[in-house]
Amino acid sequence: MPVRVQEADFDPGAELEALARGDTEIGAVVSFTGLVRGSGGVAEMTLEHYPGMTEAALKEIEAAAHRRWPLQATTIIHRVGPLAPGARIVFVATASRHRGAAFEAAEYIMDYLKTRAPFWKKEAAEDGSATWVDARESDEAAAARWEG
Amino acid sequence: MPVRVQEADFDPGAELEALARGDTEIGAVVSFTGLVRGSGGVAEMTLEHYPGMTEAALKEIEAAAHRRWPLQATTIIHRVGPLAPGARIVFVATASRHRGAAFEAAEYIMDYLKTRAPFWKKEAAEDGSATWVDARESDEAAAARWEG
């Protein structure tokens, strides 16, 4: 159940292959890949994070998902540093016997990653200006639906 | 927006790469991969289908998803013929600006694929006996939640 924070790109196909390999109890694998959108003239995205706390937060989110659903395996990878439009930012994959648990756990991990893991995005525009991305209320609402 | 029904295996990583390539409006890619479970002594699974109707049914499910959510791209692949435990059976991937649409559309496509596309599974046990898999009421219930 790897959790990785890295500057380097990753290979979703290889991660999916590694996730399910050798466990024939797995019937369903769900993956989420987040990409840098180039909309609104974004030339580059930079991801800042809180080393140490980031990994702990991701491990706690992953552990919470495993407590909540019967999961055979999970993978969470988040990149940091400068990223061009189209680049992969984040990868979450979940494996379970049935698709309901795999889908729900992947959404849950993404919702909490978006609201609980210490990453911050800064967008640089083509004109050279740079802006820190604001948190979205819809992300808080998405995480809140799993509570209680 | 390819829909494919084939005996050959496929490469989820290559499919994900092809899905999002060159469109920097895509921020979220969700994939589902279904695998043959080896539980209960299943030695082999055979997928029968209704050539012609299968492709039409998958295209209609895909079109319905595109009408319902703002999707940049989708992929649906379903294998037929004999498959060993651990083998990939089905692959669905969706690409959208935001993760909510991508997750929901992937679940929607899977729920309708399970209940509306003409595939039938036959399990061969290690002792040589073979059984047609019964439809699951939970799959009908999953599809029904998108109605109305």
Added chain:
Amino acid sequence: MRILYFAWLRERIGVGSEEVTPPGTVTDVAGLVDWLRTREPRYAAAFEDISALRVALDQEQADFDAPLAGVREVALFPPVTGG
């Protein structure tokens, strides 16, 4: 008219498809199944419980009371179990 059978229905009837010419009194899918039942015991056995079956007319899902006028291909099969 061509009839296709899939999965265990195909196995019980023994063929995957056949050409049939039902009498003019057969106007809908239920009537077609009733007529097939009279042909041979294997049909009667296969169609013992049509609530366990589904139908498609010219490759579109339909109901057992759907009319057969103009239909070229009737498919009968158990509930689907793909994915």
Added chain:
Amino acid sequence: MRILYFAWLRERIGVGSEEVTPPGTVTDVAGLVDWLRTREPRYAAAFEDISALRVALDQEQADFDAPLAGVREVALFPPVTGG
């Protein structure tokens, strides 16, 4: 005590981390921020609206009324925006 700043808070204050020794009257996070505000105008400007900020104590999310006793690392930052 070590304080860490992230994202625009780091940029406004001008450093990513610093060692501080607040007076004994500072017992919780809100008190720490009030004390930082008095140090220099850039702190006062950065902490103008603490409702826009979040805090972690020794790398665990906490509230502004959380006590500082025994805490070695305080992190202050805007709401997170990863993924």
